[in-house]
Amino acid sequence: MLHSKTFVKKTRGGKVNKQVREHYLRDDIYCGAPICKVCDSSAARLSPSASTILIVDTNVVLHQIDLLENPAIDDVVMLSIVLEEVKNKNMAVYNRVRALCSNSMRRFFVFANEHHKDTFVKEMNKESKNDRNDRAIRVAAQWYQNHLGGAARVLLITNDRENKRKAIEEGISAETIESYVKSLDQPNLLDLLVQPASEDVNMEEVEDLRPSKRKVIYAEHKPMSEITSGLHRGIYHQGKLRVNRYNPFEAYVGSESIGDEIIIYGRANMNRAFDGDIVAVELLPQDQWYEEKSLSIADEEDGEEDVHLVPNSADDAPRTTNVVQGSAGDAKIMSSRPSGFVVGIIKRNWHAYCGSLEPMPLPAGSGGTAHALFVSKDRRIPKIRIQTRQLENLLDKRIIVVVDSWDHLSRYPSGHYVRTIGEIGDRDTESEVVLIENDINSRPFSSQVLACLPSLPWSVSSEDLANPIRQDLRHLRVFSVDPPGCKDIDDALHCITLPNGNFEVGVHIADVTNFVLPGTPLDDEATQRGTSVYLVERRIDMLPKPLTEDICSLRADVERLAFSVIWEMTSEAEIISKRYTKSVIKSSAAMSYIEAQARMDDSRLMDPLTTDLRNMNTLAKIMRLKRIERGALTLASAEVKFQIDTETHDPLDIGMYQIREANQMVEEFMLAANVSVAEKILKHFPVISLLRRHPSPTREMLEPLLRTAAAVGLNLDVSSSKALADSLDHAVGDDPYFNKLIRILATRCMTQAVYFCSGDLSPQEYHHYGLAAPLYTHFTSPIRRYADVIVHRLLAASLEIQKLPSIFQDQPQLTSIADNLNYRHRNAQMASRASVELHTLIYFRKRPTDTEARIVKIRANGFIVFVPKYGIEGPVHLAPRSEKGSGEWFVDEQQQKIKKMDGSLSFSVLQTIRIHMEVVEPQPNRPKLQLTLI
């Protein structure tokens, strides 16, 4: 264990102030080739039959990672100096290389050349760092060559001309990546290659026929040193660029130095920045703040809005700066918001994008290289130019493309093809696109994860029953109420009338943390997945099926482990006492909402279960009333439900999700349990509790709601959630749907609730606006949400029945877990929505329909309508798009009306109209749902 004598200690200086670090060189670093007779080959990763061993340089890894990920490239030695350089330059690529190196299916071996006594090189006088590193790579390649003798060819892959020349001089075989890939004789691999910059000229062909071909389209980015000093002097502002999901020509940079969002209008001002890039922005002079706006609309070429699902929150909804143009009052509103332009990109957020090629005629001589434009499904991403040798194959496919570079002389970024997902419009392909786009891991669970599961068939053991921390509640009449067909039942209830007239009400939650132990592969996987994802035709589980559908699921008539919250309540639903315990329960009935509702409604039924249901329902109604009195918002969403053909998985019917009293009853007790648990864990762990908050909407966010309401003569008070709730209650129009419509409009103005770590915020910020609760968390669905798993552990620790895992000692890590949960949660929702949208499209493909719709927003050339029956909204055009904003239609911004110039026709917001819905294909393979006025 002591350092061995063979280590030679070397020190190296560096940087401005001298830093001395020890650097140990070792003789126990092995080559990783099983054919080697000298080295310990127990950790060897290269294949025993490898004829060629590749050594790649840093730039090859950085630029050709997609190629390296292709199984055709194998037996690669990754030098530690290369990894180090990659890590410094691009963390995302580094993580991908690391994944390759640890993938047991691939033969990538990491050779710690920097710590090997024979391959470490000292910096020479006047040698630059890059040159030194290149030399280190060559020395390592030479070492391999000598070490393996003739057993295998060692090939250095480098695109650096100088490096290659020196290597060949030193007797190392070296090739460029292009020539190596060509020698493999697999034409498909060539598409994965990133084209070197010298070929850029050729790629210009795909540009549209502009008079001057190489004209400067974007301003050059400022050099990093200038950006740094500009940021320092306050001329530039740094922030993450967010492109408007509904208008890709508009972006926002949240800047801390200004304390406000800076708006960037138009591609020219965005200056090649992608969504998520960290950019440096310079503000425009104030008098130009509005002018840019009209420019952006002029620039708009494909800003067509598609039919989409009704947004459930402000995060889903289009940004509201998109005001109707042409009205005079706007200039002032606009000029209050700073606008600017991007001067440089500090950190790129480039990754792989899903989409398809823009339809184009096949070039005459097929088989050759073609240039094509790739259109991402994510509308925030600009078109990407790619080169392909298989154009014919790709035109009707969904493909994945990554960006390589974006020159200021070219209109579009250039990238390369990575892989094909499947045919456009095919349900499975499109579903996969939804998953990839939302970064959802749908791979089967690994064997290490599955190894953490208890063996099946599982049942409650005598140890579980004897465990002093676990209370035996099998005698209680526990039941569950869930959506029909629900297999992952994570909550159950019971209710007893006590002799004193009070009620004992219990909420029993599946004891997932009894099976998912901290630090296990199972736990790590669940942390990463964060939540189960519900698509229309399938569910992607956070935990493996044996847990979700069997061991943890609180099914009827089997004994299950639970974590219980038990209250004593008065008949006025006043909580007198609370207690929390791990338990063993045996559910007596697993009912669907419909069943439970039917029981309660059937006055002939007087059995104990039905009585329990009725008692609980009475309590829930009181609780709900109290909650609403406190100011909780009853918001409305337009959730739809599909009936899916079991054979073809195609949607058969579509309709609004019906909410029954039974749903509300269960929901009420879950809310109460979550609140009680939040109070308990925060009391014990003031800085490391995981809570959920819902920020109050700002007045600005509610602006569209107020404007619409004002147009129909409704005055909403938004001073507090209570005031808003009251005025929503009073918003009753002459038609029955009016109130729900207003609520739907209100819902989309709110942001979503988020998870956070209690130590990161002050207690006033813990507030949950929508529920009007000072504290809230998630406790009741540990089978499908990881947040609940964390909260279960916190609750168990607060009861001192289990130790808190070590992760809780690390607040920054807890914060990053909360951030990941928010990200996963959001993506899961987006995926669900996208899946519903996809199925809506499939459904209407064969069923053109006439239906009723409500106008929710007036546009210059028409309006946006909401179709209540199908929960979708989309544009209805009154005039052809080419005549947009001009011609015979006139918009009255104040009253939210659009009128025909001659006054013969007029439409106003919230008006009911009849529309025709039909799937059209304006371009081949690009079906979309079109709404037209009847």
Next chain:
Amino acid sequence: MEYVNPEGLRLDGRRPMEMRQIRAEIGSVAKADGSALFEMGNTKVIAAVYGPREVQNRSQQISDKALVRCEYSMANFSTGDRMRKPKGDRRSTEISLVIRQTMEACIMTHLMPRSQIDIFVQVLQADGGTRSACINAATLALADAGIPLRDLVTSCSAGYLNSTPLLDLNYVEDSAGGPDVTVGFLPKLDKVTLLQMDSKLSIDLFENVMQLAIEGCKAVANYIREILLENTKQLEYRRGL
């Protein structure tokens, strides 16, 4: 931050259970009764011992045992560009106390009543693990001064980063802010005489990390014994035995 890469190497090329190169030299300060230089990697410490001698301040004299005093300081140049702390700051006072208590526990003070032993330790170069290096240097200096010891007390630290127990943290690893356990150990008696920890660690992990630090102490003890043996041989040789 990755302190241990997937190949199992630390930033400086050591494996998790490896110590830095250690080196010791006896008798670097000729004027003192005993002295030693001790290096753990780039951490370099010098210790000088005076005594047992007459107690300077009579009022501090103890009738049945020796008075042990310790003064710890850091050379102004020891940390390079890092901020220098004034002498007598809380950290030095604390380390002085720690060294004094650790050394006192192994000196047979009852054999030298009414006398005084002074231990001076100075950090010449700091790169993590200064506390341990000081104790090791002081032990060697005491042995060099011929002061009767129960055992050779040695010290080593261990930490826990990237879910891996690491022996003998250097400055970079120490600055990661992870748990850092320093152990003082009597190898013959198999007893821990000093135990300090920064940050938090669960009890089972703590035991692992502490055990690792103890292994480190044992290795230091072996090395110190070799050095002393070598030194004794040289003394014998000089005496012409």
